[in-house]
Every structure is written in C-alpha cells, then in structure tokens.
Amino acid sequence: MPLSLASFRHASAFAVLLASLAPWSPSAAATDRPVVIELFTSQGCSSCPPANAYLNEMVRQRRDVLPLAFHVTYWDRLGWKDPFSLPAATDRQARYGSRFGDGSYTPEIVVDGTTSHVGSNRAEVGPAIDRARGASATAARLKLARNGDKLTVEVGGGEGRGRLLLVGFDHRHETSIRRGENGGRTLEELNVVRSVRPLADWSCSALRLTEPMPEGEDAAVILEAADGRIVGAARL
Numbered sequence: 001m002p003l004s005l006a007s008f009r010h011a012s013a014f015a016v017l018l019a020s021l022a023p024w025s026p027s028a029a030a031t032d033r034p035v036v037i038e039l040f041t042s043q044g045c046s047s048c049p050p051a052n053a054y055l056n057e058m059v060r061q062r063r064d065v066l067p068l069a070f071h072v073t074y075w076d077r078l079g080w081k082d083p084f085s086l087p088a089a090t091d092r093q094a095r096y097g098s099r100f101g102d103g104s105y106t107p108e109i110v111v112d113g114t115t116s117h118v119g120s121n122r123a124e125v126g127p128a129i130d131r132a133r134g135a136s137a138t139a140a141r142l143k144l145a146r147n148g149d150k151l152t153v154e155v156g157g158g159e160g161r162g163r164l165l166l167v168g169f170d171h172r173h174e175t176s177i178r179r180g181e182n183g184g185r186t187l188e189e190l191n192v193v194r195s196v197r198p199l200a201d202w203s204c205s206a207l208r209l210t211e212p213m214p215e216g217e218d219a220a221v222i223l224e225a226a227d228g229r230i231v232g233a234a235r236l
Contacts, residue, residue: 033142034066035132036222036230039119040093040108043082043189044075046181051107051119052189059190064133066220066233068169070193072106080180084173084189088196099228113230140202142234144221146213153199153221155207155232162202162223162231164209168195168216191218 039055041048058067070089071082090104097103100116107119112132117125140158144151155164170192177185194216199209202223213219223232 033138033233034064034235035112035129036233037065037067037129038092038110038113039067039069040072040089040104040106040110041069041119041189042072042075042085042106043175043177043182043187044078044080044180045106047120048107049182049185049187051109052187054120054122054125055109056188056190065129066235068167068191068193068220069189072104074104075106075180078180080177080182083175084192084194086193086196089193092196095228113224113228139223139225139231140206142221142223142232144219144234144236146219146236149213151211151213151219153207153209153211155202155223157204157206159204160225160231161204162225164199164202164207165222165224166195166197166199166211166214167193167220167222168214168218169193169220170217 037055037058039051041052052069055067055069058065070092071084071086072090072093073085073087074090076082076085093104093108096110096116102116109117109119109125111117111125111128114132115128117128119125139160139162141156143154153164172188172190173192174186174188177183177187195214197214199211200207218236220233220235222230225231
C-alpha cells in the first residue's frame with residue numbers, strides 16, 4: 001500500500017532520529033576532517049614560488065584540506081634570511097626525511113604525514129590528496145574553539161595512540177625579497193606557520209584541554225600517530 005504524505009513525513013523524521021542516535025565510527029568520520037598538507041618552503045629558494053602558489057590556491061579554493069606552509073631555516077645562510085623560518089619546521093621536515101629516506105629539500109609537500117612529493121608537482125600531489133581523502137585514518141574527532149585569548153581543544157574517544165600538536169599560523173604575508181635567489185620578487189604566502197608545539201599524548205580516552213592562543217593569527221590542532229601518520233585534524 002502506498003504511504004500517505006503524513007506517513008511519509010513521519011517515517012522520514014524517524015529515520016533522521018535514528019541516524020542522529022547511531023554510534024560514530026572512525027570510518028564514518030574519515031571524510032569529516034581535512035587532509036593535512038604540509039609545504040616545506042623558504043623565501044630563499046627559487047624553486048619554491050610555484051609550490052607556494054599551489055598552496056595558496058588550496059587555501060582559497062578547498063575546505064577539504066588544511067594547507068600549512070612551514071618555512072625552514074637552512075636557506076637562511078644563502079643570501080636571504082626568511083623572516084618566517086622556524087627551527088621547529090626544519091626539525092619536523094628532518095623527521096619526515098628520515099622516515100621517507102629522501103632527506104630535506106624544498107619545496108616538499110607531505111600529504112597527511114603519509115607521502116612526500118615535490119611541492120610544485122601538481123600532477124603528483126593532486127592524486128595523492130585524493131587518495132588520502134579516500135583512505136585517511138581518523139583515530140578520534142577533534143574540535144577546536146576560541147574564547148578570547150584561550151583555546152578549548154577537545155579530542156573524542158577512539159582507538160590507538162597519538163600526539164596532539166598545536167599549530168599557530170598567519171593568514172597572509174606579502175614580502176619584498178631583496179637578496180638571494182628570489183631577489184627582486186614580491187612573494188604572497190598564505191597560512192604561514194608561526195609556531196608548533198606538542199600539547200599532550202592521547203590514548204583512546206576523551207580529552208579536553210584549555211590552552212593559550214599560539215603565536216599566529218589562527219590555530220589548528222593535529223593528532224599524529226607514533227609513526228608520523230596524521231590521524232586527526234581540526235581548525236578554528
């Protein structure tokens with residue numbers, strides 16, 4: 001017998017209620033979090049502007065990724081000191097280089113802590129992002145909120161272990177480069193990382209933290225597994 005309109009509405013409302021009560025699972029949440037894109041770059045590197053432009057496009061056009069520009073320090077002695085270079089960025093890239101066996105170079109893009117690519121190679125990076133979106137592991141939901149100069153970080157219950165990192169970044173900088181390989185150019189750079197620090201270790205249980213805002217205009221949190229894979233992320 002066909003359903004009446006009233007019965008159909010009642011059934012639909014009941015289905016929505018059931019869906020809202022359904023338990024959350026990591027696989028269901030995998031598509032909810034952004035894929036983390038880390039660009040290791042430097043204002044002193046003439047090969048970096050195309051990769052910077054690619055990251056800028058992702059910042060402006062995509063909400064399914066969290067693009068972050070990590071400025072390394074090892075170019076600073078070669079004619080131009082990058083004002084945004086961070087020892088923490090250099091150290092983070094060195095850990096990836098040791099893991100992937102490809103050392104440290106610029107521009108490098110690491111997708112979700114899982115694969116490494118030449119940062120300007122769109123034909124390689126784009127499919128890597130698509131693969132990460134389809135297969136990204138999510139150990140637990142992350143939520144980040146701001147109240148004045150304080151942040152509230154919430155990590156849900158889940159499976160596995162991880163380390164929670166707080167990243168502070170600026171939205172946009174435009175810099176006139178006076179020396180070095182990019183001397184005479186003006187570079188626009190988005191989502192420039194200004195600080196990175198560990199917050200806590202996470203192990204299955206829900207966690208709630210209150211933290212001061214990091215250096216930078218904006219903030220994100222990343223949950224990474226012991227092997228460096230990113231298994232959770234959130235931004236303001």
